[in-house]
Amino acid sequence: MTTITEPPFDQLPSARRRRLVRNIAGSRYPGMKAFEALGLIVPFYLLVFASTYLVMERASAATFTQPLTRTDALYFTVTDTSL
Numbered sequence: 001m002t003t004i005t006e007p008p009f010d011q012l013p014s015a016r017r018r019r020l021v022r023n024i025a026g027s028r029y030p031g032m033k034a035f036e037a038l039g040l041i042v043p044f045y046l047l048v049f050a051s052t053y054l055v056m057e058r059a060s061a062a063t064f065t066q067p068l069t070r071t072d073a074l075y076f077t078v079t080d081t082s083l
Contacts, residue, residue: 049081050074 027033054073056063068076 046074046077046081050077053077 024030024033024037050070050073053076054068054070057068057073061067
């Protein structure tokens with residue numbers, strides 16, 4: 001299964017970055033556009049880290065003190081990133 005991921009914002013080509021910023025800044029409600037973007041980015045960010053923790057646990061049982069389920073990995077991610 002091939003996963004398509006988009007590079008971080010600072011690694012995007014400059015034309016794409018300008019277009020994204022122009023799209024938000026030129027919007028009638030730029031705050032709403034930015035909020036929508038965060039609403040998509042934050043859950044994706046959490047799921048990527050939860051998946052990483054799950055894969056780490058599956059690869060080496062010594063990584064965590066107890067086996068992780070998908071829910072446990074997501075819970076660990078949310079509590080770990082809530083600083």
